[in-house]
Amino acid sequence: MSITHNDDREISIQEGDGRFSLRQAKGLVKTFNRPVAWIYWTDFLVSIITGHVLFNALLFSDRWLAGSTAFTLTVKASLYCAVVPLFLRSVMFTHELVHLPKDGFRGFRIVWNLLCGIPFMIPSFMYYPHVDHHRRKSYGTEEDGEYLNLSHQPPRAIVIYMLLTLITPFAGFLRFAVIAPIGWVFPRIRNVMFHRASSMVMDIMYFRPDAGKAVRRMMFMQELACFGVCMFIALRNPLQGKFFDPLWVQAYFVSLGLLIMNNIRTLGAHRWTGDGSELSFQEQLLDSCDYPHRPWFTELWGPIGTRYHATHHLFPSIPYHNLGKAHRALMAGLPADSPLRETVKVSLLGELAVLWSRASAVAAREKANKSAHRNSDKTNEGKKPTRRDVA
Numbered sequence: 001m002s003i004t005h006n007d008d009r010e011i012s013i014q015e016g017d018g019r020f021s022l023r024q025a026k027g028l029v030k031t032f033n034r035p036v037a038w039i040y041w042t043d044f045l046v047s048i049i050t051g052h053v054l055f056n057a058l059l060f061s062d063r064w065l066a067g068s069t070a071f072t073l074t075v076k077a078s079l080y081c082a083v084v085p086l087f088l089r090s091v092m093f094t095h096e097l098v099h100l101p102k103d104g105f106r107g108f109r110i111v112w113n114l115l116c117g118i119p120f121m122i123p124s125f126m127y128y129p130h131v132d133h134h135r136r137k138s139y140g141t142e143e144d145g146e147y148l149n150l151s152h153q154p155p156r157a158i159v160i161y162m163l164l165t166l167i168t169p170f171a172g173f174l175r176f177a178v179i180a181p182i183g184w185v186f187p188r189i190r191n192v193m194f195h196r197a198s199s200m201v202m203d204i205m206y207f208r209p210d211a212g213k214a215v216r217r218m219m220f221m222q223e224l225a226c227f228g229v230c231m232f233i234a235l236r237n238p239l240q241g242k243f244f245d246p247l248w249v250q251a252y253f254v255s256l257g258l259l260i261m262n263n264i265r266t267l268g269a270h271r272w273t274g275d276g277s278e279l280s281f282q283e284q285l286l287d288s289c290d291y292p293h294r295p296w297f298t299e300l301w302g303p304i305g306t307r308y309h310a311t312h313h314l315f316p317s318i319p320y321h322n323l324g325k326a327h328r329a330l331m332a333g334l335p336a337d338s339p340l341r342e343t344v345k346v347s348l349l350g351e352l353a354v355l356w357s358r359a360s361a362v363a364a365r366e367k368a369n370k371s372a373h374r375n376s377d378k379t380n381e382g383k384k385p386t387r388r389d390v391a
Helices: 023-031 037-059 069-091 092-097 106-117 125-134 156-166 168-185 187-196 213-235 246-269 281-286 296-300 307-313 320-333 341-342 348-382
Strands: 013-015 018-021
Touching: 013 320, 018 023, 023 246, 037 092, 037 246, 037 320, 069 092, 069 106, 069 187, 069 246, 069 296, 069 307, 069 320, 092 106, 092 187, 106 125, 106 213, 125 246, 156 246, 156 348, 168 187, 168 213, 168 246, 213 246, 213 320, 213 348, 246 348, 281 307, 307 341
Parallel strands: none
Antiparallel strands: 013 018
8 A cells, every 4th residue: 555646736835924835846756756775674673683692682681691680670771761662663664555556565574463463463454544644635634544633632642642652562462362363253343443443543533444455365364373372472481380480571561661652752743723614725734743853863763764744744755765855955945934944843842841831721711711611600699680581
């Protein structure tokens, strides 16, 4: 599955005195659309294999580590801090799978699922709904499962979104180890599972649209493989008479670290100013963020091009390894007053603080409205009823 940006229309938007021409922008980045296969293979294989090696080094560290407790803990913490970003980088290739051309990358899709998607219980079929996040008419609406109107909700919405990471690993295991096999037997449960529990999204109320038979077949095959992984994880030690497996704890905390990093990145990817209604091209453009500064750091939390989220939303067909080049070409070639420059942000933490500030303002307004309502009720209670009130 892939999506492209084939609209060659001249789209101009007004932002102050600046105008944005999509045709001009396309001309600046037209040489960056071709994905280079060897970059994908090398980047992914180095990341995932190194991640697996370090994960197992951490799992069996008690066998080869010797020395003081402080030294042992330092080594384990270092391994953990290396594994999480390596696995996050590997996982984020699922985003590229949606945007890559249908032809030429079939082998890469299979290998990604075998080494990453299936072992991590996030097979590629779960990210297919990502296409709705790029459709102009569905972006930011209830049809977009990757959007929450966080700038229109109090801070508790952000807190809940982050706290859900604590149960997500258990939910993933339950989905493939228990619910999936039940769904294989009972079609009604399978349909509910497909619509409500088969998408990697932010909105837990998201309803996945129907899909064709090919997607359903792929879903079944990947579910079957994930079920096998779940059984291995659950029974690896108990079948040997050991009723506890350190893998359970390590897998949970590595998953938790990965989820926290990704959720924080996601909170900074957009400004979340949509209110649930359809957004204009201008509003969608200005709702996304680019983080081109300090690549040595931003690439850790925003790997595989995700730190260039505004550029990606403008040109989703540009492969991740060219997004930085495309961003620089746009900044060099577009007018100084181009509204695209407003999408460039310096600090992820700074944008998170701005998001929290907007959410806090919403909470303050809600509190003021409730207080005014209570005062109004008290005033009405204290008033002497008139003949009209009695009537």
